[in-house]
Amino acid sequence: MPLALVSSVDQVVAHLRTELRHERWAKTMPGVLRLEKELGVNRKTVEAALRQLEREGLLAGQGAGRRRLIVRTGRRPLRARCGWPSWYTRTNTPTKWAICWNSCIS
Numbered sequence: 001m002p003l004a005l006v007s008s009v010d011q012v013v014a015h016l017r018t019e020l021r022h023e024r025w026a027k028t029m030p031g032v033l034r035l036e037k038e039l040g041v042n043r044k045t046v047e048a049a050l051r052q053l054e055r056e057g058l059l060a061g062q063g064a065g066r067r068r069l070i071v072r073t074g075r076r077p078l079r080a081r082c083g084w085p086s087w088y089t090r091t092n093t094p095t096k097w098a099i100c101w102n103s104c105i106s
Contacts, residue, residue: 008041008045012039012041013049013053016035016049017058020058020070028069029067031067035050
């Protein structure tokens with residue numbers, strides 16, 4: 001089986017997507033410079049990752065020099081492949097939640 005290489009942009013997108021699911025930020029994303037410093041990657045990598053999240057509909061741009069809005073799509077919890085809603089796994093069984101989040105929730 002060939003080794004699957006993941007670009008730095010894809011890694012940042014995956015990380016930010018996870019943080020959004022965990023509701024780390026309330027209404028807007030931090031600025032590019034803050035994310036660049038926090039993640040230890042190039043500014044262009046962060047900008048590309050944020051553009052990807054905009055295309056996916058998780059963020060909404062507000063124009064140059066303004067922070068991106070976090071788009072909350074409904075109040076329905078994510079469903080895990082194992083059948084547990086994410087709020088249950090997150091609040092009631094932290095060990096199983098970590099396993100479930102990483103392997104079951106799409």
